[in-house]
Ligand SMILES: Nc1nc2c(ncn2[C@@H]2O[C@H](COP(=O)(O)OP(=O)(O)OP(=O)(O)O)[C@@H](O)[C@H]2O)c(=O)[nH]1
């Protein structure tokens with residue numbers, strides 16, 4: 034279990050498979066540099082960005098799912114730790130940002146959809162909802178995607194959101210963290226903060 038969490042009353046978490054760009058997005062949001070990398074599994078402990086005066090945290094969680102060179106039991110443990118972290122802090126998490134790789138996500142979901150298998154991303158999206166945490170799916174790396182609307186419709190469908198995807202702009206946010214193009218995510222997060230009367234936190238998004 035991760036033991037690093039500062040004791041703050043409000044939090045936004047970034048969660049998702051490894052190598053999707055969580056730490057890159059964290060850097061864009063905070064202006065602070067976190068370790069990012071070309072190989073999955075770079076972040077092994079949560080990165081907390083902590084505003085003591087606001088009693089607020091943004092947390093970049095370790096990535097889960099397949100990581101080449103990382104043994105399965107280690108991957109399983111990371112996933113369990115991430116799930117526990119979210120469960121234990123659910124009452125304080127105002128928004129859960131599920132980051133996915135817009136270029137790869139459909140193939141990965143389809144490869145892992147079966148009778149006895151729920152893909153990680155679909156599972157995590159459902160999990161946040163079960164816990165009552167408003168979820169925003171940051172569809173990252175859109176700079177690599179040509180058929181944008183088609184892709185986003187396909188993703189919406191797989192998450193149980195009936196296309197066209199534009200109906201869900203509080204939930205689906207196409208971005209390119211590396212290029213600093215994250216406006217749709219900021220708008221979606223603000224929407225959910227506003228719903229919880231936390232407009233005071235708009236300055237972070
Ligand atoms: N093309 C493109 N690449 C990106 C984008 N955002 C991040 N990347 C790249 O994706 C790779 C992984 O980025 P990270 O931010 O380390 O990913 P992560 O989700 O934190 O990975 P873990 O810590 O392993 O879970 C890096 O090489 C980034 O430069 C983007 O918007 N577009």
Ligand SMILES: [Mg+2]
Nearest residue numbers: 055056075076
């Ligand atoms: Mg990372």
